Amino acid sequence: DTAVSQTPKYLVTQMGNDKSIKCEQNLGHDTMYWYKQDSKKFLKIMFSYNNKELIINETVPNRFSPKSPDKAHLNLHINSLELGDSAVYFCASSQSDRGRDGYTFGSGTRLTVV
Amino acid sequence: AQKITQTQPGMFVQEKEAVTLDCTYDTSDPSYGLFWYKQPSSGEMIFLIYQGSYDQQNATEGRYSLNFQKARKSANLVISASQLGDSAMYFCAMRGINDYKLSFGAGTTVTVRA
Numbered sequence: 001d002t003a004v005s006q007t008p009k010y011l012v013t014q015m016g017n018d019k020s021i022k023c024e025q026n027l028g029h030d031t032m033y034w035y036k037q038d039s040k041k042f043l044k045i046m047f048s049y050n051n052k053e054l055i056i057n058e059t060v061p062n063r064f065s066p067k068s069p070d071k072a073h074l075n076l077h078i079n080s081l082e083l084g085d086s087a088v089y090f091c092a093s094s095q096s097d098r099g100r101d102g103y104t105f106g107s108g109t110r111l112t113v114v
Numbered sequence: 115a116q117k118i119t120q121t122q123p124g125m126f127v128q129e130k131e132a133v134t135l136d137c138t139y140d141t142s143d144p145s146y147g148l149f150w151y152k153q154p155s156s157g158e159m160i161f162l163i164y165q166g167s168y169d170q171q172n173a174t175e176g177r178y179s180l181n182f183q184k185a186r187k188s189a190n191l192v193i194s195a196s197q198l199g200d201s202a203m204y205f206c207a208m209r210g211i212n213d214y215k216l217s218f219g220a221g222t223t224v225t226v227r228a
Contacts, residue, residue: 031214041153041203043218056215090159092216099209100166102149103216105159 003027006091006106013081014114021076021109023091031055031096032074033103034066037088049074050096081113116141118206118219126225127196134181135191135222137206145211148189150180153221154202162204165189167211196226 004025013019025032033056034046048056049068063079074091088110092103117140127133139148150162165173165180173180181190189208193200206219 033214033216041221043205045215045217048214050214088157092159094214096214099147099211100164102151102161102164103159104161105151107158110157 003104004091004093004106006089006109008109009107010110010112012112012114015081015083017081018077018079019081019111020078021089021091021111023074023076023106025072025091025093025104027093027095027104029093029095029104030071031094032068032071033092033094034074034076035090035092035105037090037108039087043090047074047076078111081111083113086111086113116143116146116208116210116213116217118208118217120206120219120222122222123220124223124225126227127193127200129198129226129228130195132192132194133196133224135193135204135206135224137189137191137219139187139189139206139208141208141210143210143213147209147211148180148182149207149209149216150178150189150191151205151207151218152200152202153205154199159205163191193224196224198226198228200224201226 031050033048047066088108091106094103148165152160163175179192203221209216
């Protein structure tokens, strides 16, 4: 009964391809996020949805497009993959009125673009 | 905008000893929350401890305690009685009370020696 689950765990693909990463949470949280962790382990937020509404859209190439079909799911689609997109992508969720609880993270998706 | 600074890229600690991980922050938000996360080599992000800016007492969770000095804008994590399983990367993070975005520091790698 994983709280935040991401698929796939590993993704190896060629430059120029389009790929998607899926995320689902069963915690009943109303907010979900995508973070990117680069090779130096720095974590940077990309997007956030609250009750299916986009609330954070950081400076990210428009090749990245999030989609939230419902508040339990947040997917990330990446077009025309580039070498620099290689990173670990984390999905996370939180409940907006329970700030002390922090975020619950998925186990990450390691994307390698070759 | 919030800025989190972790100045120690790596630390070694002897098993059973205590270790302090430094974290300083800068924010214009009058009310905010501070978080610490652990990332072991397996890659998952584990929430450790939370401190609210208006909490009267420093937070503690088992062997983890937070040395919060608001005037100095520091929120150092203390791990007591270190165990081999504490070897990991540790991230300090913060969020304004009305902000959805959790901003992370660069992290500190802790290696516990037997």
